[in-house]
Amino acid sequence: MQSIMHHLRFVPGLEEYEEAYAWVDKRAPRPCTNGSWCSSNQLCRECQAFVPHSMPRLAAFSMSSAYNTYRAVYTVAHGLHQLLGCTSGACSRGRVRPWQLLEQIPKVNFLLHKDTVTFNDNGGSFSGYSIIAWDWSGPNWTFTFVGSSTWSPVRLDINETKIQWHRKDNQVPKSVCSSDCLEGHQHVVVGFQHCCFECVPCEAGTFLNKSDLYSCQPCGKEEWAPEGSQTCFPRTVVYLTWHERISWVLLAGNSLLLLLLIGTAGLFAWHLDTPVVRSAGGQLCFLMLGSLAAGSCSLYGFFGEPTLPTCLLRQALFALGFAIFLSCLTVRSFQLVIIFKFSTKLPMFQRAWVQNHGAGLFVLISSMTQLLICLTWLAVWTPLPTREYRRFPQLVMLECTEFNSLGFVLAFAYNGLLSVSAFACSYLGKDLPENYNEAKCVTFCLLLNFVSWIAFFTVASVYQGKYLPAVNMLAALSSLSSGFSGYFLPKCYVILCRSDLNSTEHFQASIQDYTRRRGFTRPVGSCGAERGGQACKPSVA
Structure with missing residues (x-):
């Protein structure tokens, strides 16, 4: 006692x-x-x-x-x-x-x-x-001083060797109220006595400091801790690096596309006066190839640690480049429909379109509209490199803030509108002459474009991990590749492998067959033989 x-x-x-x-x-x-x-x-x-x-x-x-x-x-x-x-x-x-x-x-x-x-x-x-221990030995009793406490300074001294416990091997009895807690479990006091408590594990993101067993302390911003932890661990900084396998695959695909665009531009420049290049748009093809190349160059900004220049350019440059390509594709399909279907029904409209350079004016206005949207996006909702902490407790995500803005939605919504316009114009020309009928190829590339971005936004709504930039780049690369393969690859095949189809006589025969089937008395677009088959150049180009 x-x-x-x-x-x-x-x-x-x-x-x-x-x-x-x-x-x-x-x-x-x-x-x-x-x-x-x-x-x-x-x-x-x-x-x-x-x-x-x-x-x-x-x-x-x-x-x-x-x-x-x-x-x-x-x-x-x-x-x-x-x-x-x-x-x-x-x-x-x-x-x-x-x-x-x-x-x-x-x-x-x-x-x-x-x-x-x-x-x-x-x-x-x-x-x-x-502190005194009472010791009874039969009828006699004695007192033993086993410890003391002082208040200045506050101190408690116990001489455990002088305490006689009435247990086997003089073992110290445990508290009958609460046992010791496991590591990482705080003591939650029950009632008024500190010896009576419940053991509650520290929540994730907090740790139990051994100097204070009654409260869990939060980890630092750059640290994390699992549930029931006694220490914090540094977070892992993640972003899409250049040396990962998925990065190598995407880089190889994008670099191949860029080489194909450059090679196609050289091929078209070499065969600029051939009917295939003229029917594809002539010099307008170089603007289309350049816009696709600009979009391809923007994709390199998805690799490595995000910086201010890459955040500003990678999405905006792609949106602008693809908008220029879609604008050229739309006006190209629209011109063919006017020449072959409405030249005799609406001759005044066709004449005004040609005299006022309608094709170039449409491409300029459409491109400037997207440029204005992108500039507003960069000025008002500036994409900045940021460190994201809330999504994963053990990771720090390095990313750009481009998705969380109205500018991003407007830029991609405008490209979606241009895609629908190009699709509608190409569908109207589905029964044009074979050499001018691009409905199947254009439809294929636009459908692939729609599927790519629908898949990306679906994935982005459920996955916000490290490889989201890779998914974004894959969608953009699919759109650029589909546009190039759907519009330019068939023409490259004719130039390189079917030179017999790349002749004025073949194109004239195709136009005359179309006019006979449609019941025209004169070839559409006033091609005629008076200009040696070259009259299609200003009308179709």
């Missing part, structure tokens, strides 16, 4: 006084009679107290009680001294009420034989305590 008591202190001179008084009483002891009112602890002559020499420990504890009384008397005296204003020698007040003294006592602060007497805000005394 253990108990707590105030530190053992002695009243100066009291022990010597007791010993002297006991020596006097030994000279003439007078035992108590049966009817005496004196207690067993007193001499009967004058009922004076004495110290039993057979119990020295009890004498010590009596001395401790005496010191507490001694201490209390001095406390009251100091309270009266301050209350009466006696600090200067003469007291300034003559009467004190008991309640006034009661309020003054907790304010005292003095030194009593190296013992500081003071009180806390609740009126409790700042005093040290001794």
Whole structure:
């Protein structure tokens, strides 16, 4: 059994006084009679107290009680001294009420034989305590000092070797309230006692510091921690790097497309005066190839750590380049429909279209519209490189803020509108002469464009991981490749492998067959033989 008591202190001179008084009483002891009112602890002559020499420990504890009384008397005296204003020698007040003294006592602060007497805000005394173990051996009992506590400084000292536990092998008993928690579990106190608690694991993103077992602390912004962790770990910074396998595949595909665009431009420049190049648009083909090449160059910005230039250019440049290509494709299909279907029905419209350079004007206005949208996008909703922390607890995603803006939606919605326009114009020309009938190829490339972007936005709605830029680039590369393969590859095949189809006679025969089937009396577009079959150049180009 253990108990707590105030530190053992002695009243100066009291022990010597007791010993002297006991020596006097030994000279003439007078035992108590049966009817005496004196207690067993007193001499009967004058009922004076004495110290039993057979119990020295009890004498010590009596001395401790005496010191507490001694201490209390001095406390009251100091309270009266301050209350009466006696600090200067003469007291300034003559009467004190008991309640006034009661309020003054907790304010005292003095030194009593190296013992500081003071009180806390609740009126409790700042005093040290001794921890005592009671030991019974049969009818006898003794006390053992096993530890102490002090308040200045606050300290608790326990000598565990002096404690005798009544368990096997002197084992220390465990608390019957709560057992120790596992690592990473905080102590949630139940009730008012800190020894009674529940073990709750720290949430993900927090950790339990060993210096404070009662609260989990959050990790830093660049750190993370799983549930029930005692430490934080650095986050992994991720982005689409140049040396990954998927990057190699995309880079190879994009580089191949860029080489094909450059090669096609050289091939068309070499055969610029041939009917196939004229029917494809002549010099307009170079603008289409250049716009596809610009879009292809923008895709290199998806690799590596995002920077301000790559965030500004990669989406905007692709959107502008593909818009120019779609504008040329739309006006090219529209011109063929006008020449072959509406030249005789709406001759005034065709003449005004040709005289006012309608094709070039449409491409310019359409391209400038997309350019204005992109500039507004970059100015108002500027795409910036950012570090994203919320999506994955253990990762830091390096990306651009381009998807979270209205400008991105407007730019791609405008390209979608141009795609629909090109599709409609090519569909109207599905029954044109074979050499001018591009409906199947254009329809294929536009359908692939639609499927690519629908797939991308579907994936982006459910996946926001490291390879989302790769999915974005794949959709853009599919759109560019479909546009090139659907429009230019058939013409490259004719130039390189079927030179017999790349002749004026073949094109004239195709036009005359179409006019006979449609019931025209004169070849469409006033081609005729008067210009040696070259009249189709201004009308069709």
